[in-house]
Amino acid sequence: xxxxxxxxxxxxxxxxxxxxxxxxxxxxxxxxxxxxxxxxxxxxxxxxxxxxxxxxxxxxxxxxxxxxxxxxxxxxxxxxxxxxxxxxxxxxxxxxxxxxxxxxxxxxxxxxxxxxxxxxxxxxxxxxxxxxxxxxxxxxxxxxxxxxxxxxxxxxxxxxxxxxxxxxxxxxxxxxxxxxxxxxxxxxxxxxxxxxxxxxxxxxxxxxxxxxxxxxxxxxxxxxxxxxxxx
Amino acid sequence: xxxxxxxxxxxxxxxxxxxxxxxxxxxxxxxxxxxxxxxxxxxxxxxxxxxxxxxxxxxxxxxxxxxxxxxxxxxxxxxxxxxxxxxxxxxxxxxxxxxxxxxxxxxxxxxxxxxxxxxxxxxxxxxxxxxxxxxxxxxxxxxxxxxxxxxxxxxxxxxxxxxxxxxx
Numbered sequence: 001x002x003x004x005x006x007x008x009x010x011x012x013x014x015x016x017x018x019x020x021x022x023x024x025x026x027x028x029x030x031x032x033x034x035x036x037x038x039x040x041x042x043x044x045x046x047x048x049x050x051x052x053x054x055x056x057x058x059x060x061x062x063x064x065x066x067x068x069x070x071x072x073x074x075x076x077x078x079x080x081x082x083x084x085x086x087x088x089x090x091x092x093x094x095x096x097x098x099x100x101x102x103x104x105x106x107x108x109x110x111x112x113x114x115x116x117x118x119x120x121x122x123x124x125x126x127x128x129x130x131x132x133x134x135x136x137x138x139x140x141x142x143x144x145x146x147x148x149x150x151x152x153x154x155x156x157x158x159x160x161x162x163x164x165x166x167x168x169x170x171x172x173x174x175x176x177x178x179x180x181x182x183x184x185x186x187x188x189x190x191x192x193x194x195x196x197x198x199x200x201x202x203x204x205x206x207x208x209x210x211x212x213x214x215x216x217x218x219x220x221x222x223x224x225x226x227x228x229x230x231x
Numbered sequence: 232x233x234x235x236x237x238x239x240x241x242x243x244x245x246x247x248x249x250x251x252x253x254x255x256x257x258x259x260x261x262x263x264x265x266x267x268x269x270x271x272x273x274x275x276x277x278x279x280x281x282x283x284x285x286x287x288x289x290x291x292x293x294x295x296x297x298x299x300x301x302x303x304x305x306x307x308x309x310x311x312x313x314x315x316x317x318x319x320x321x322x323x324x325x326x327x328x329x330x331x332x333x334x335x336x337x338x339x340x341x342x343x344x345x346x347x348x349x350x351x352x353x354x355x356x357x358x359x360x361x362x363x364x365x366x367x368x369x370x371x372x373x374x375x376x377x378x379x380x381x382x383x384x385x386x387x388x389x390x391x392x393x394x395x396x397x398x399x
Contacts, residue, residue: 007357010385013392014357016334022254023268025246025275088241138243207280 060105060122060129062141063170066195067107067120077106077119081131085121099125099138106131109168110196118196120168130168142170146224148197148214150178163204169195175215180206187211242282245291246275252359253299259354260303260347262338270306274299290365297369300351307347344391349384356381 061067077085082103089100106121109130118132129138130149139149149167163180169192176197177189183206190199211230214222223230246253253274257267277298288294341350355361355369363381367374 006385006389010353010357010388013388014337014353016331016337017255017259017354017358019331019334020255020258022251023258023264023271025250025254025268025271088244 060126060141061107061120062143063147064109064120064142064168064195065171066109075107075119077103077121077131081119085131099123099127101129101138110194112166112196112198118166118168128168132166142168144170145222147173147216147222148176148212148224150176150209150212150225160203160205163201163206164198165190165201165209166196166198169197169214171195172217173214174217176212177215178209178212180204180209182206189215242275242278242285245285245295246278249292249295250275253295256296256354256359257299257303259338259341259358260300260351261306262342266306270299270302273302277302290368293361293365293369296355296359296361300355300369304347304351340388340391344387345384349380349387352377352380353384353388357385 085101085103101123102121106119109118109120111117112132116132118130121129121131123129123138125138126141127138128141128149130151140146142148148169151166165178165180167176169176173192175189175191177187179185179187180201183204188199188201190197212223212225214224216222250271254267254271257270257274258264261267261270274295278295281298285291285294341353345353352366352370355366356363361369363377364374366372366377366381370377372380
């Protein structure tokens with residue numbers, strides 16, 4: 001029989017366990033494993049250029065010249081993406097300490113090959129959030145040691161879907177190479193255009209990648225995610 | 232154009248919100264900080280892989296804990312024999328909470344008295360606040376089966392616990 005007093009005794013007995021120090025969850029892994037937290041519908045590519053945003057990016061856009069512009073109507077998020085962010089923020093609000101994304105800081109960072117735009121915005125933590133039709137995620141602002149973001153997604157990895165890898169790069173990054181996983185082990189190299197890079201692979205089982213390398217204009221390379229093994 | 236998923240899964244968001252407490256849970260389960268860190272990463276990977284379930288999930292926190300629990304139990308089953316040997320040899324797990332003797336004694340008690348499965352139930356119920364019904368959903372067992380396990384785990388703990396807990 002379950003007795004309330006026994007319940008209380010066990011709760012009291014186990015109370016010291018609340019002192020256990022948690023283990024870190026590597027923030028960098030978030031960047032490596034960037035996955036869509038916001039996915040816009042296809043119709044979201046139709047921009048509604050309404051209003052003029054006035055907030056600042058809080059340093060989230062450091063090194064991204066495509067974002068260093070005065071906010072105009074073209075930077076305003078389309079309604080579909082804005083709705084997704086509001087939905088995400090509402091979800092985040094349930095968790096104390098979770099950052100809220102700031103739509104008023106949005107800037108157009110670049111354009112995907114299909115013409116859809118990639119937006120950058122800051123959150124209340126000062127992180128850089130990137131959002132496009134393919135999805136979005138947040139992570140610390142970029143730097144010379146971590147000059148790119150990397151996000152991978154596949155709508156049907158089990159049966160074979162479209163693997164989309166994309167990200168943002170700081171100035172000076174000319175291309176990004178990586179090996180999709182799971183896959184045939186072939187490395188792919190994707191050029192960076194206007195601080196944005198994107199790769200699409202149809203009929204793919206891949207949903208992530210390893211051996212991710214940023215290639216710089218001076219010929220050097222940067223391994224932005226040294227914790228990711230490259231077999 | 233890629234087909235948009237039906238709803239924003241927000242696995243990253245959920246995980247970020249719960250990573251701290253999941254980490255504590257995993258440390259308590261496996262008593263090895265390095266292993267717990269690996270398991271936390273594995274839990275995140277599993278959650279990503281299963282993110283299509285999320286729109287159907289009523290209790291997102293319980294969903295994440297369920298994944299973490301499975302990871303921990305799998306790891307403990309695989310490494311039980313090796314772990315025992317390591318504990319005997321080095322006592323390295325105690326070093327995880329050096330200086331907190333009460334905590335170490337409590338972890339020893341849990342280790343000694345409860346199987347990993349029972350330990351998972353007891354921790355989830357009495358430390359992380361899940362109700363029996365939630366644990367039933369989380370594990371796929373019936374609420375009655377969960378209650379029986381909780382009763383068993385609790386009885387073993389109370390029988391083995393010192394009458395007056397020693398302070399560190």
